Amino acid sequence: MFEIPWTAKWVWGGIEESPRNEWRCFRKTFDMTANATVTEAELRISADSRYVAYVNGVRVGRGPVRSWPAEQFYDTHRIGHLLKPGGLNTIAVLVMHFGVSNFYYVRGLGGLLAEVTVDDKTLAATDDSWRTEKVAAQLTSSPRLSGQQAFSEVYDARRWDEGWRELEFDDSTWSLARELGPVGSGPWKALVPRDIPFLTEEKLYPSRIESLQRVIPPAWTATIDLRYAMCPSSADHANKVNYIGYLATVLVMPEAGKVTLGFPNGARNEQLWIDGQLVQDWYGASRERFFDVHLDAGEHFIQMDISWRDHGHPFHIAADAKIPFSFRCPMGDRETPFILMGPFDETVEIDTQVTRGVNVNDRDFIRSAGAKSMLELEWIQDQIRPLSASFYTEHDVFGANVWRPVAELYSIPQQLERCLLATPEYAEIPRFTDCDTEIVIDFGKQRSGFHGFEIEAPEGTIIDFYGIEYMKAGFRQHTYALDNTFRYISRGGRQSYESPVRRGLRYAVLTVRGATGPVKLFETYVIQSTYPVVDAGSFQCSDPLLNDIWEISRHTTRLCMEDTFVDCPAYEQTFWVGDSRNEALINYYIFGALDIVKRCLRLVPGSKDLSPLYLDQVPSGWTSVIPNWTFFWMIACLEYVEHTGDRAFATEMWPSIRYTLEHYLQHINKDGLLEIRGWNLLDWAPIDQPDNGVVTHQNLFLVKALRQAGELAMVAGIPSRDIVEFEQVASLLAKAIQDKLWDEDRKAYIDCIHEDGRRSNIYSMQTQVVALLCDVAQSDQKEQLERYLVDPPASFVQIGSPFMAFFYYEALEATGRESFMLEDIRRNFGGMIQQGATTCWELYPNTHENKADPLLLTRSHCHAWSAGPAYFLGRSVLGVKRDAFGWKKVRIEPVPCGLRWARGAVPLPDGGAIEVEWQLEENEMLLRVSAPEDVELDIRLPEGITGRITTVTTKRLPSFELCG
Known part of the structure; x- marks a missing residue:
């Protein structure tokens, strides 16, 4: 169909151009009296940051897909079936503006662009006649989900009319929208039509109730966004921020007694003073720290060191006592009970640049420690300010779930199971006197999407939602790096709520708090939302364990296919460039999806303005470079072309590949080796891969990338004279690796040469595997490395993650050692199955990252870089x-x-x-x-x-x- 030129303007409301965590609604009623019938009707729409759109009260879609601001994607929804010819119609849009950069969004401006066309005529287009209102129910200071993502929500339904989506709603009290400009204005320089299908919307119900408990939370909880409170300018990027400073408050005790202060996600430095005395007797696990203190009646000055390398995770603090207590601001009556001191020094880390650390010996920082009162801090009064309410909330669902001073297990009434079924029946949730009721709902396997429920509850009843990935025999693996929560406050009566924030989880912990009457749960569900695929691939064999492993690999891959491949549906939801190379291959063998692969590959060069070496996750506000991830992207481009036969795509990508290769080659040192500062990662295992120096596996993958870039250029029809330089560099680099990085005595490649010239004394299987894959080893060396594949020396660092295992399996397959590959799959992935996994874990159980906490099996329990078995079982078996x-x-x-x-x-x-x-x-x-x-x-x-x-x-x- 012919593309109608845009007449819509970008619009927004309110005073702030890019408000923090603001939900804003827009409405427009338009007249279709002149339209007796509708042949074709479309809604074209985009928003900064995300939208949910409705036509006459019916949800038509969510979006847009992630994009770089300079190339903003828009969606086209067909809406003819929802329109009412001959009368009035309404389009209503919820826009969720993040107001901070993260790992899948670069901060722009709050904005909506929408246009309704009916039979090629524009009937409604965003302009200053649209009505808009901030969603009063949503608390803008609700916690960050994680440093990688945007925000959770605290939603007070008493403060908002859910009828705003309907045609009959009276919006006359709403404000008029403010025009920002036409298409092409603001940060959105170009509009690009959506390049993948819409994601699925599958309503799925739970499988069982896992547990019922009577619980009491701590008497007081709070969450603080210290990153942005300390360094407000960091909202414009997602880089790590280092700062030094203090947080302080006054604890008011009407009578003497014991108070327990707790930090449900860690206490950072554990440097905390009460009335000038350093607290010593900490207890609890590494991620949950507490101390008890006996205090006299009166006021007590509390000061804590909050210096940190901060990526944006929320800071949780809580307190509990059997006697009354309260907190107040040391500066008098203010928005919050806290003050900030500092930052006395701060730096921003960018991986591709040398940055200094913060000066922890700063004179003012050191002299300020351990103050007994505000009087002792007058000399730095210009460094002290009250904590803004924008960064503070006492609605801390995460803290109240991690720290439960009272938690008593009860048997589950049969009637409670009724809410799991798609029937009109409801379950009345048991109530306890002066306590809260917690039920844990099992969705049967990992899920990704939007969670909702229907309840009948008294006004003011609180429904807390906390999503976790793993439970076993009463043990809960808390999501310490993810505030996977929301809080809903009932308006009274029967009502529904569906969170518009995407979450990944298996178990939903629902806690009913403060109910003054019966609470009936009619249903709870997840709208599973993934890239639309069918199970075109399949695998079964005589070994049931391999069948189970193939199935969890399939399910993992599907859950990690959103508008791009993502690493995991819970913690990050980030498109990691290097991960996606392996994920694309797995997808080819399971689902055969192509558009998502092409979209991912095209997004990568959009980071060139942040780094000519291209970022390791895109689109993102974190300026981070993993050179191997860029090399994997180049390799994946060729693999896509070979897989599809799409020569035009090779032509399209070649200039971007050449561009970044030319910049990488500027980092070849006098010895002919790549020496670069960056996140020089390959595996989580303790291999020697410093952030600056010559890293062997990186040099090896550059050889392969150069060779495969040449192959792609040939497919694209690039003259050989234009690519001969890369072929020559690949040969010279391979020779330099042989000359400088092979240890003849140990018959292996060293891991690296450090920045100071020191040769690594660490040898790893990772480096030897990569040498085989990149075809650098000479014939006698190759034979030696092939022996290592099946008999690795005990002194070598062993394969440490399912991601690295993918390359190990490639090497085993290439050398005809498939039986060893299946043995490794059974052992490592079978261990996940034994622990009840329904998806593939990010790490093998109790790897070096997890040893500080023996109960922590892995971080993410659903991670697509680990789904390699589905690919290799199809290729090999x-x-x-x-x-x-x-x-x-x-x-x-x-x-x-x-x-x-x-x-x-x-x-x-x-x-x-x-x-x-x-x-x-x-x-x-x-x-x-x-x-x-x-x-x-x-x-x-x-x-x-x-x-x-x-x-x-x-x-x-x-x-x-x-x-x-």
Whole structure:
């Protein structure tokens, strides 16, 4: 259909251009009296930062997809079926503006752009005639979800009319919108149509009630956003901020007694003074710190060192006592009970630049410690200010869930299970005198999306929601790096609420607080929202454990496919560039989705204005570079072209690849090696990979990236004279690696050469695996490294994460050692299954990152960089491998590895699939292969195996245009 030029203007409301965590509603009623019928109607819409749109009260969609501000994506929704010809219609939009940069958003301005066209005529377009109002129910000072994400919510339904979406709503008291400018103005320089399908909206119900408890929270809890309170300018970026300073308050005790002060997410430096005395007797786990103090009646000055390397995670503090107490501001009657002292020094970290640390020996900082009162701090009064209410809330759902002074377990009444079913029945939630009621709801497996419920409750009843990923035998793995919560305050009566904030979890902890009468729960659910895929790929075999591992890999990959690949649906929801290379390959074998891969690859060069080396997560306000992640992006570009046969994409991407390669080559040192400051990461294991120096695995991957960039350039038709430089550099770099980084005595590559010239004395399996994959090792060295694959020296650092295992499996497969790969998969991923996993974990249990807390099995329990088994089982056990550009030729060579049978399918980029089924008895295999007629097959029985091969060809439908 012809694209109608935009007449809409960007609009906003209120005074602030980019307010912090503001939800704002917009409405427009338009007349369709002249329209007796509707043939075609569309809503084109975009917003900064996210929107939920309704037509005549019906939700039509959410968006937009993440984007760089200079290329703002917009959505087009077909709405003809929702319009009422011959009368009035209303479009209503909720816009959630973050007001801070994070790992998936770069701060812009609050804004909405929307336009309704009916039969090619514009009937409603955002301008200063639209009505707007800030959502009074949403608390703008609600906690950050995490440093990577935006905000949780505290929603007081008493303060808002949910009828605002309906046609009949009277918006005459709302303000008129403020025009910001036409398309192309503000930070949104260009509008780009959405390049992927809309995500799914699947309403899913829980599977069971896990537990019922009587609970009492601490008497007082609070959450503070110290990063932005201390360093307000950090709202414009997501880089780590280092600062030194103090937080102080006055504890008022009407009578003498004991008070417990707690920090449900850690106490930072554990430097805390009461009346000038340093607190010594801390207790609790590393992430939950407490101390008890006996105080006389009166006022007590509390000062705490809050110096930190802060990425934006909220700071939680709580207190409990059996006697009354309160906190007040040391500066008198203010918005909050706290003051800030400092920052006495602060710095911003940018990985690609050398930055100094904060001066912890700052004279004012040191002299200010341990004050007994404000009188002792008069000499730095210009460094002291009250904590703004913008960064403070006492609605701390996370703290009240982590620290529960009273928690008593009860048996679960059968009637409580009724709320799990899609029926009109309700469950009345048990109530306890002077206590709260907590129920833990199990959704059966990990989920990602938008959570909601329907209740009937007295006005003022609080419903707290806390999402966690893992529970076992009463143990809860708290999400210390994620405030995965929201609070809903009832307006009274029967009502529904659906959070517009995306969350990932398996268990929902619902706590009913302050109910003065019966609370009825009619339903609770999740709207699962993922990239729309079908299970085009499949795998089953004679080993049930491998089947389970394939299934959790599939489910993990799906949950981590949103508007881009994301690392995890809970903690970060971030598109990590390097992770997505492996995730794309896994997806090819499970779902066969293409648009999401192309979109991810195209987003990466948008970071060039922040770093010519390209960022490791995009679009993002964190200026962080992992060189390997950029190299993986280059490799993934070629793999996409080879997978799809899309030569035009090679032509499109080549200039961006060349651009960043040229900048990387500026970091080749006098020895011919890449020496660069950055986050020089490959694996979480303790390999020697300093942030500055020559890192071996990085040099090796650069060799591969240079070679594969040359291959992509050839596909794009780039003249050889324009790429010969990269081929020459790859050869010289490979030689320099041999000369400088191979240790002949140890028969292995060292991990690195440090900035001061010191050669590493650490040898790792990671480095040896990469040397094999990048085809740098010479023949005798290669034989040695291949032996290490199956018999790694005990002194070498071992593979430390499922992500690194992907490369290890690539090396095992390439050298014909698939049986060792399956053994490793069974051992490590089988361990996850044994612990009740329904998705793949970010780390193996109790790796070096987790040893400080033996109960912490992993951080994220759903992490797509770990889903590699689904790819390798299809490639190796089924034996399906692309053998030509665009899968025009396919090689089938199963590797039984002791299995008796296997069957499955691998989707093809042009549609259809390769289906394989084999059975093995003794040394005879029955192998059946089905494939489209235009795919050339090269079918090979395993070495030493005889048998019969049956092939079936399927016809393809002629090209046709989809209706609608």
